[in-house]
Amino acid sequence: MKQYILRTIAVIIVASLLNSCSKKSLDFVPQGPPVAATFWKTEGDAMAAYYALFSPQNAYEEYYGRGYMWYIDAGPDMVVGRNNSSGANIKNFNPGAATAGYVQEQWKMRYLVIKRANDIIKNLPGMDIDASLKNRILGSAYFMSGLAYFEMTYTYGDNNAGVPIVDTAGTLNDYYIPRAASAKVNYDYIEGLWKKAAELLPFYQDLSPTDYGSPHKVAVWAYMSKMLLYEKEYAQSENYADSVIQLGQRNLEPHFKDVFTIAENWGPEYIWSMVSNTHGGSELPGVMLENKGWGKYNGWGYFQPTKELYDAYEPGDQRREATILKFGDHFTFFGEDMVYQSTNSLTGYQFNKYMEPFSYPDLLHVNPDGNFPTTDLNVPLLRYADVLLIKAEDELMQGKSADMEINLIRNRAGLPSISGATMADLKLERRCEFAGEYANTYFDLVRWGDAQVACSVPLHGADGQEVWPARNFDPSYMNVWPVPQAEIDNSGGVIVQNQGW
Numbered sequence: 001m002k003q004y005i006l007r008t009i010a011v012i013i014v015a016s017l018l019n020s021c022s023k024k025s026l027d028f029v030p031q032g033p034p035v036a037a038t039f040w041k042t043e044g045d046a047m048a049a050y051y052a053l054f055s056p057q058n059a060y061e062e063y064y065g066r067g068y069m070w071y072i073d074a075g076p077d078m079v080v081g082r083n084n085s086s087g088a089n090i091k092n093f094n095p096g097a098a099t100a101g102y103v104q105e106q107w108k109m110r111y112l113v114i115k116r117a118n119d120i121i122k123n124l125p126g127m128d129i130d131a132s133l134k135n136r137i138l139g140s141a142y143f144m145s146g147l148a149y150f151e152m153t154y155t156y157g158d159n160n161a162g163v164p165i166v167d168t169a170g171t172l173n174d175y176y177i178p179r180a181a182s183a184k185v186n187y188d189y190i191e192g193l194w195k196k197a198a199e200l201l202p203f204y205q206d207l208s209p210t211d212y213g214s215p216h217k218v219a220v221w222a223y224m225s226k227m228l229l230y231e232k233e234y235a236q237s238e239n240y241a242d243s244v245i246q247l248g249q250r251n252l253e254p255h256f257k258d259v260f261t262i263a264e265n266w267g268p269e270y271i272w273s274m275v276s277n278t279h280g281g282s283e284l285p286g287v288m289l290e291n292k293g294w295g296k297y298n299g300w301g302y303f304q305p306t307k308e309l310y311d312a313y314e315p316g317d318q319r320r321e322a323t324i325l326k327f328g329d330h331f332t333f334f335g336e337d338m339v340y341q342s343t344n345s346l347t348g349y350q351f352n353k354y355m356e357p358f359s360y361p362d363l364l365h366v367n368p369d370g371n372f373p374t375t376d377l378n379v380p381l382l383r384y385a386d387v388l389l390i391k392a393e394d395e396l397m398q399g400k401s402a403d404m405e406i407n408l409i410r411n412r413a414g415l416p417s418i419s420g421a422t423m424a425d426l427k428l429e430r431r432c433e434f435a436g437e438y439a440n441t442y443f444d445l446v447r448w449g450d451a452q453v454a455c456s457v458p459l460h461g462a463d464g465q466e467v468w469p470a471r472n473f474d475p476s477y478m479n480v481w482p483v484p485q486a487e488i489d490n491s492g493g494v495i496v497q498n499q500g501w
Contacts, residue, residue, distance in 0.1 A: 040123040050137045052116050053144045057274065058281060061372060062105045064274045065283035070102050071155065071481060073303055075442035076454050077435050079468045081304040081346050082291060092471050098482035098501055107487045110148035111175040114166055117145035122168040139200030143215040146193035149186055150227055154443065157183035158480045160499055165189055176491040187231055194220050205249050212266050213275040218244055222271045222387050230447060234394040241391035250384040252412050257322040261356045262365055265378040269385065273378035278367045285354035286373020291344040296334055298370025303436065305349040307460040313432055318414040323435050325352040326462055335361030348462030351436045381438045385409060389430055396423050409433060446479050476500060
């Protein structure tokens, strides 16, 4: 974790230089030409700008923590485990989702990344620094800008409107420009960014261990494959997935549970993760921990698995126990053997996927401040299993066999091979493989056209009792989330709300 600690220190310095901010609030006023005139001179300036690309997601808990994470909660696999109006408004697709406090900063934070990437793209080419370093920093800017746009586009964009595209000459406030005509316009723009990134970035195997967590060529290809799948460009998506697979640098972990261990943060399945440590990163592990952590740690008790998810696993599927704790299951908590029980859980289940950091004694791998419960576990954003199942879906949608890829996933889970795999098989594997992850199986339901049916039934706890009522999902407008109302208000109406919201 040495490289992350150094990065965090650099980010603190750079944040004060480029855009003054704090963990709880953001100041989005650009520093102006005088800073630009004295910056962009040395290799140290270039590295400071590079580190600044990552500071929003590293320093602000809303980026991949208590903000953005609420969007993965909307499907049938989990419920809001505590009384929480903002979370419930998102879960229930209520109009209040537009003003839910947790997600109000998503738009701003990602445009901050885009602004910093644009500054690099504009200024770095003219600098007299080492060519290989210049390529890596410039490629990282193209990648991070594309990733910010991608997350924004599939969250808020559709055929009616995309998200604003800010060119390299723009300022941070230029996200208050009209939205792109459609998500397709954004996707085409992102493709151009990522193609440039792929040309410039090194392969992961060529990074030194001190640079792990930096953008690399395989991450670009994997995300390109995912975006093209979302666009239903199946042949192109398959080509990019094959670029990752056939290169042979990435592979499945032998055991599913090992994916979610600190020791395997940079294991064979890693492609792109939220780099985290006990001072910053993703709070998702603490969010899913038992409320108050049985008196030992301030878990938040949100995102509890449902009986519907538990029952989706086939008998013998090793992913079930690795993913879900049920009453009576043994686990290690801060060095002690415990038997899972709860008086707080609505469902009688807890996610087990992110519990490994809490197994060590003496808070060794968790933030001592339970109000900001980050850990030394890097939370996956896109891993090799996703690439295999992206390719499988591409194949099925083109009338090809996907047995090989689906069986790699099934066999790793301890399940027998199948033949003649269908989309129903693919959908089940994605659900069981990525439950509770940022792979976002709720969005899978949306893009497959399955969300209305999946959300129209009540959700249950382990004892069979209803814990969440059926919801009304209207696919005529709920296929995207509402733009945060604060952005509409602050823009004076230049940013318009998604139709229906």
